[in-house]
Amino acid sequence: MQNIVIEEIKQIKDDVEELSKLLKMVVDDGASIGFLPPLEQKESAKYWETVLAPEVILYVAKVNNEVAGCIQLHLVTKPNGIHRAEICKLMTHPNFRRNGIGRLLMQKAEERAKQENRSLLVLDTREGDPSNRLYKSLEYQEVGKIPEYAISPSGNLDATVIYYKVL
Structure with missing residues (x-):
């Protein structure tokens, strides 16, 4: 594997095309990240154009200047939640x-x-997805499952698994 460079993205315009392709690719491949296939490129681009906000930190992993993955850290801004954040939309190019x-x-x-x-991170992922192994290996604790949480591409209702980690 070539050198992996991870950078924070503060302006989306330079990366919107590659991020849109990544999102479309993982959704069309069956990832459960809020969209259903087939995802139109235009819809994917629209999502990325609205994602950045003061409370959203976006990191992109690049290999040879090609987008290889991304992750979002959403900082909770509610007064009773300023100690926590949510991990969102971890994606890796196939x-x-x-x-x-x-x-x-x-x-x-x-x-x-x-x-x-x-001091507290939370996340959720579809039951049975490979990401569950990753989160457990990083010492995230499984809280439980919510049945029938998200519609799958086949129309089934899939459960989601909720995790947390105290930093």
Whole structure:
């Protein structure tokens, strides 16, 4: 594997095309991240154009200047939740999977959460997805499952697994 560079994205315009392709690819491949296939490129681009906000930190992993993955850290802004953040939309390009990119992105998000004085991270993922193994290996604790949480591409209602980690 080539050198993996992880950078924070503060302006989406330079990366919107590649991020849109990544989102479309993982959704069309069956990922459960809020969209259903087939995802139109236009809808994917529209999502990315609205994602950045002061409370959303976006990291992108690149290999040879090609987007290989991304992760979002959503800082909770409610007064009773300023100690926590949510991990969202961890994606790895299919051509770069099994190379540690997801793990590196998770570690980068955790580091940033600590810098932002966040002591609790939460996330959820579809039951049975490979990401469950990653989260457990990073010492995230499973809280439980919510049945019939998200509609799958086949029309089934899939459960989601909720995890947390105290930093």
